[in-house]
Amino acid sequence: SQQGEEDPQALSIQEGENATMNCSYKTSINNLQWYRQNSGRGLVHLILIRSNEREKHSGRLRVTLDTSKKSSSLLITASRAADTASYFCATVEGGYSTLTFGKGTMLLVSP
Amino acid sequence: DGGITQSPKYLFRKEGQNVTLSCEQNLNHDAMYWYRQDPGQGLRLIYYSQIVNDFQKGDIAEGYSVSREKKESFPLTVTSAQKNPTAFYLCASEDRNYGYTFGSGTRLTVV
Numbered sequence: 001s002q003q004g005e006e007d008p009q010a011l012s013i014q015e016g017e018n019a020t021m022n023c024s025y026k027t028s029i030n031n032l033q034w035y036r037q038n039s040g041r042g043l044v045h046l047i048l049i050r051s052n053e054r055e056k057h058s059g060r061l062r063v064t065l066d067t068s069k070k071s072s073s074l075l076i077t078a079s080r081a082a083d084t085a086s087y088f089c090a091t092v093e094g095g096y097s098t099l100t101f102g103k104g105t106m107l108l109v110s111p
Numbered sequence: 112d113g114g115i116t117q118s119p120k121y122l123f124r125k126e127g128q129n130v131t132l133s134c135e136q137n138l139n140h141d142a143m144y145w146y147r148q149d150p151g152q153g154l155r156l157i158y159y160s161q162i163v164n165d166f167q168k169g170d171i172a173e174g175y176s177v178s179r180e181k182k183e184s185f186p187l188t189v190t191s192a193q194k195n196p197t198a199f200y201l202c203a204s205e206d207r208n209y210g211y212t213f214g215s216g217t218r219l220t221v222v
Contacts, residue, residue: 004153041215042201043211098156
């Protein structure tokens with residue numbers, strides 16, 4: 001079953017611009033994670049945010065979590081062509097340990 | 112270097128054949144997972160194992176089998192009962208405080 005749903009499905013921006021991706025989910029969660037996938041490759045873990053956290057930063061990445069709205073956002077600042085990839089949010093539901101993934105947002109950053 | 116190794120990278124299967132995908136990790140993680148990814152889709156959970164000699168079915172286990180005889184290894188067999196096996200298969204292991212580490216995937220094609 002699909003828990004998270006990313007929005008938009010695709011995003012095209014210029015280098016140097018910021019990219020914002022959103023994720024909505026349906027049930028209460030233990031934590032929410034964001035992953036990046038370059039074409040035809042495995043996924044790379046970006047950030048894990050727990051249900052009692054509201055915001056987390058890692059380099060040019062900023063993740064927010066609003067459990068009252070069951071939503072999260074991933075902001076990539078000052079984007080680069082190398083950020084071109086698909087980005088997935090994934091949730092761990094309370095009491096379970098498996099990750100449930102959304103369908104992803106495809107980000108294209110043009111030079 | 113610690114990580115997860117999946118092999119082979121590409122695999123071709125004839126109708127009616129069973130094939131086994133390898134997944135090995137040297138991260139000393141207890142939990143390991145197998146996901147399937149279809150084009151333009153998110154990841155769907157096939158099987159997972161929290162500890163050696165134990166594993167559970169995920170959302171789409173039919174037509175697949177696994178074993179977990181060693182902590183480092185979690186092979187996936189795609190049986191002839193899986194009617195639509197062409198997909199990208201991803202193996203992962205988990206650090207509970209950090210998230211999942213993924214292998215680089217195996218692309219399986221039925222010929």
